[in-house]
Structures are given as C-alpha cells and as structure tokens.
Amino acid sequence: MDNLKDRVTIYQVAKAAGVSLATVSRVINKQGSVTASTREKVEKTIAELGYKPSGLAQALATNHTTNIGVIIPSPNYVYIANFLSGITQIAKEKNYNLTLFPTAHSRDEALEMIEKVISSHVDGAIVFDDQLGPDDIKKIASYNVPSIVIDNKVSAEKIGDIRFNYDEALRRFILDYYEKGGVAPMTFLHVHNAGRLLARCERIFVQTHEELNREYKVISCDDSYTRTYGDMMEYFRDHPEARKGVYIGYRDSIAAAIENAATDSGLSVPEDIEVLSLVGTKYSQIVRPKLSTMHIDMAEVGKRAMYMLAELLSKELIDKSAHFNATFVKGGSTK
Amino acid sequence: MDNLKDRVTIYQVAKAAGVSLATVSRVINKQGSVTASTREKVEKTIAELGYKPSGLAQALATNHTTNIGVIIPSPNYVYIANFLSGITQIAKEKNYNLTLFPTAHSRDEALEMIEKVISSHVDGAIVFDDQLGPDDIKKIASYNVPSIVIDNKVSAEKIGDIRFNYDEALRRFILDYYEKGGVAPMTFLHVHNAGRLLARCERIFVQTHEELNREYKVISCDDSYTRTYGDMMEYFRDHPEARKGVYIGYRDSIAAAIENAATDSGLSVPEDIEVLSLVGTKYSQIVRPKLSTMHIDMAEVGKRAMYMLAELLSKELIDKSAHFNATFVKGGSTK
DNA sequence: TTGTAAGCGTTATCAG
DNA sequence: CTGATAACGCTTACAA
DSSP states (O other): OOTTTTOOOHHHHHHHHTSOHHHHHHHHHTOSOOOHHHHHHHHHHHHHHTOOOOHHHHHHHHTOOSEEEEEESOTTSHHHHHHHHHHHHHHHHTTOEEEEEEOTTOHHHHHHHHHHHHHTTOSEEEEOOTTOOHHHHHHHHHTTOOEEEESSOOOBTTEEEEEEEOHHHHHHHHHHHHHTTOOSOEEEEEETTOOHHHHHHHHHHHHHHHHHTOOEEEEEEOSSHHHHHHHHHHHHHHOGGGSSEEEEEEEHHHHHHHHHHHHHTTOOTTTTEEEEEEEOOGGGTTSSSOOEEEEOOHHHHHHHHHHHHHHHHHSOOSOOEEEEEOEEEOOSSOO | OOSOOOOOOHHHHHHHHTSOHHHHHHHHHTOSOOOHHHHHHHHHHHHHHTOOOOHHHHHHHHTOOSEEEEEESOTTSHHHHHHHHHHHHHHHHTTOEEEEEEOTTOHHHHHHHHHHHHHTTOSEEEEOOTTOOHHHHHHHHHTTOOEEEESSOOOBTTEEEEEEEOHHHHHHHHHHHHHTTOOSOEEEEEETTOOHHHHHHHHHHHHHHHHHTOOEEEEEEOSSHHHHHHHHHHHHHHOGGGSSEEEEEEEHHHHHHHHHHHHHTTOOTTTTEEEEEEEOOGGGGTSSSOOEEEEOOHHHHHHHHHHHHHHHHHSOOSOOEEEEEOEEEOOSSOO
8 A cells, every 4th residue: 555655766866966856857857957967966866766756746846748648448349459459559659658547338327427538537439438428528528638529529629539320331332232123121239328329229220211201120138249149149039030141240250140040040151141330340251251330440549549549649639520431341241 | 718828716606616726636536525515616617617627737746657568579460469458457447547558579679668658657567568578677677667578578576477388289289290190200380589478489389399319490570460371381392291290370460361372272171281380369269270379369368467467556465476378179180 | 613823845936 | 166045837745
C-alpha cells in the first residue's frame, strides 16, 4: 500500500547533489540552462539514487498527464482488440499512455466510465462505446476533455468523430442478392445489446427489405460462438424451410457459427446457405469456406482515432470527422 | 453544463457552499462526520457546479492512484486479448483502472515500459511480457511496485507469480504419438521472437525427441496466418516427404494456417497430417477439423492475476505463486 | 461538527 | 546560472 513511501523525491536528489529543487527540475526536463558541471553532478546523483520523477506530481503541476482514456467494450472481441491494438501503436509513437475504461455493453456502465474519465484527468479520450448516444457524449465534451468518438456523430469544440458507413455496402449486397434471382428470404441474426453498429445494420436490413417488399427474417441469438452454433444446429433441424437463403451475422464468430452449423447439418455453403459477416476480421479467412464480410479494418480505425486525438491535443484538428466505408469482401460463403 | 468549463475545484465548491475545503472533502469521501444539512448543501452545490474530484490530486495526497499498470505485448493476439479481458473484469470489480504499457515483443521496449510503470505511480502492476527475464523483473521489485508476474519465476517481497506448465502435457503428447506407432517425424514451427513461452515449448519438444532418439524438424515461420499459410502451401508442394506427420504451431492462427494449407494441398487432417495448437483459444473450435490444443484459459489467468494483485495490495498475499497446467484438448486435428 | 494548515512531488515565476 | 517560493487540487491531523 505505501510502496510509494520510500520513493526518492526530487528534494532528496537536490539535497544529495547540493543544489536546489529547481536545478534538478531543470536537469530532468532539459530546459532552462544549467552548467555542464552541475548538470553532470545532478545526473550522477539521480542515477545513484535511482530517482524517477513522479508522473503524478508532474501531471498536477503541469496540468497534463500523458494519459489518454479509452472507453471500449471489454477487449474480448477480436474487432475491439484490433481497434485497441491500433490505438496502442500510435499512442506509443506519440508517447501517450492508455488508460482503459471497459464497459461490457451497458449504457449505465458506459456513463459511469465517462465520470471516471473525467475524474482521471486524462489529456484526452477515445470513446468507442456502442451504447452511448450523442447526448451522453456531450457530457464528456462539457468537461473539456478532448475526445474522438467512434460511430457517433457529435459536433462540439474539442470533439472529433469517426463514423462507419455500412449503409451502402449492405444495401447493395441485399439488392444484388435479389437482382441475381435470390428467392429464399434473408435472415438477420439479432444480438441483444450488441450496440448501435449492429442496430443500424439491422435497420438497413429491414428497411431495404420493406422497400423491396420482400419477406425477411430476424432471429435472435446469443453473442457467443458456441451458443449460436448449438442454436443454429437446432434451427436447421427444426425448420426445413430455413435450410436455404442468406444469413447475416454481425461478427466473424457469429457468422462462423452459422456456417459451421449449416455445414454440420449437411447443408452446403454457399450452395444452400450463404453467410455474411458484418464486422470482418482475419478470422473470416480461417474458416472454410472463407466468410464473405463487410470489412472495416478496425486497427486502422484505432490508429486514425489516435492520430486525430494527438492532433486535437497539439494544435487544431482540421478535419474533425473521418469516415470508414465498409467494403464487401467476397469469400466463399456467398455466391 | 453547456459550455466548456475549466475544472471546478474543491475550493470553488467550498466557497459556493459556504463551508471549508475539509468539509467538502469529507462529503465526497463519505468519511468523518458531517451534519445531514451541511452534507446536503454541499452535495447540492457539487451537483450544480458539476464538480468531479481530480484523481490526480487525490492520488498525490493519498499516495495511491487506483491504477494498475499492465505490461503486455500489444493485444493483437487473441490470447493476449483474452488475458487482458480477464484482468479487466476483476479490475472493474475491485475498482481499479488499468493503464496499458504495450511492448510489441521486444526486450528493450519491455524494459522501457518498466521505467514508465515506475514513473506512472501505479499501485501495482501485472507483467506479462514474454521477453523479460527474472533480472529485469527484479528492477520493478526494487522500486517497490507490488506486481504479479506471468510466466516468470520471481521471488521478492511484493511480487507474486503465475506460471504456466506445458512441460508434462506436451511431453505426454509427444510420447503418446510415438507409442501409438507414429513414424513420421514431428515438426515444430518456430517463430522468431515470440517469447519465452514458445521457446520453452520448443525446448521441451527438442529434448523429448532427443531423449527418444527420434528424428524431428523445426522450421521457421512468420508470426501471421496469411504468411504461414502461403509458406506451408509451398512447403507441402516442395517437400513430398513432409506430407505426413504432426505439426505444432504455437497459437491458433499458426496452427490453422498449417491445417488449412494441408487441406488445400489435398492432404487430409488428421489422416495425413496432424496439427496441434499450443495456446488454444475459442478459435480452435471454428476451424474444421477443430484444432487439438494445449489449453490454458488466458482469461482465467488474467482474472487470477488481478485477484492476486488485489490481495497483495490490500493485505498479505498468502500464496505468492499460482500454476496453470496446460491440458490437452482433443479436437479433430489429431488422431 | 467544522475549520486551519501542513503536506504530497513536481513545475514555474521570480529575484538574485 | 541558480535558488526561493508559490502554485497544482486534494487529504488529513489537529484545533476550535
């Protein structure tokens, strides 16, 4: 608990080196001018004492930590992990540390994390939580925490956003299917509380079908490979009429569950059943047939977010909005 | 709430509520005694002003942040992401924030991150970096940062460790193969710089074979699915003698690359080629045939690490070492 | 129950 | 070039 008790302080260094606090501070910050000889002396005693400046005290004095807060659903999903990994790379490059505020897909928790972000005195934040609406985001803005918000349009002074666009690609995919003579209805796998991204895709799915005046199905599934695999096995067994058509899952695990369940039910993909994954990762490549996906490179999104934030923090962010368009990547799971 | 505001301080709250700093502090910390009426008054003005205590200042005053530092290779790999996810869950439960110090598989960087951890004033640290040796870890100990170290034996006052044991399971797997009449040599896919865990497995692999006086192969591969898939396609094409036997990859992506390359080369798994993944994740289940793995649940490891650290921070950690034994999980990729 | 004041470990502004 | 000293925002004895 009081591991910090015996921390060597700048004061001790000063005393040991026979100089004042201020001089030591100048040495460690390499600013202001110090004689070569005293600099050496100070550096020597710093090394001897093993002194490391307290980031905390520095932060308090300078009014900036070099921390940026990251609000994300827990990094359990590959696409979130990829996103985080992208942030990570650029953060390192720009010399920021990352503090995680994980939210487990619940709005209340996300809100609570926003409070924490504010308290934690981060220099900026990247918010990728699917549950938060624009109003929630404004709160963070009102506290003057420069932020990049993912998949949420916000316009505020110190806030940039990155938005995903699945609309056209998904619409086109659906239209193509019917234009090419698709007859069996498409099925969308709904996952409870999986966030705004999925919700929007589902809306596009429904709308497009209603415009076309086509039949469609939405079925609910659990947000896990194993459960969905089991459920789909049953589903294909109990619903002979469902043994054809296109199935859409929102991420690779779900889509893979559909595909494997279909295959293991004696169906062939893509001849009988076609499968599409909305958030494709590299795991779409390892299943057979490879999954067709709507692809957005989440690591790139993470990098971009961190670049934008760094710009927001250092100068003016010129372009406060970035867009990532999903592109259809054809695998073997669709015709 | 609308306009950007400068940080509201405890002092401003005190003034607005007509009380002293100390009283406000008591209210926000719910300790000491405050009359119901003044408490209300203070709470009201806190709400009105939108005051959030500065974690920084609190940390400096109390001498502990509620941050714990996590040194990991970047969360690109599923097993690392799972580990992080496990930490995350328990950290939330115990009310700690996580600060990430990602290292990208290089010892120098890992060392640099240790420095940062020390400066950053975290209450404790979880160190899962495969590149660090025991001596490196001691450095963190010397700064009195209570830590849990993964896959590295350390004995120091404030340091606990979690170790993996692949030895027996892997040895047994190899022995079984030959006892059951395996003839074709086993092949181990070596990945440069993939860390101590892999290195140790490789050592076990080699040793066991030498004890048995059996032929074996070690081939190098890139740490990526796509590259390894391509390389293995070539390999199977150019080396007819290699179109049989057991192949061992250190994580699912690598093992899946072997398996898919074998299948796509017209080989059948497990009849011609058998495949084993050393660090199995749920992705071993989605490829066909399912991968046999040596399994350690990394999310559990993360949880355990965080539990141990919490204990280390609050009282005495009774059991300073935990062990996780790899268990062989048979899939369809081995006979 | 409440207020005063001394830290916590730095940086930064002045003088000297 | 160097040294006092006042911030930074909060906690916490100690007094009142």
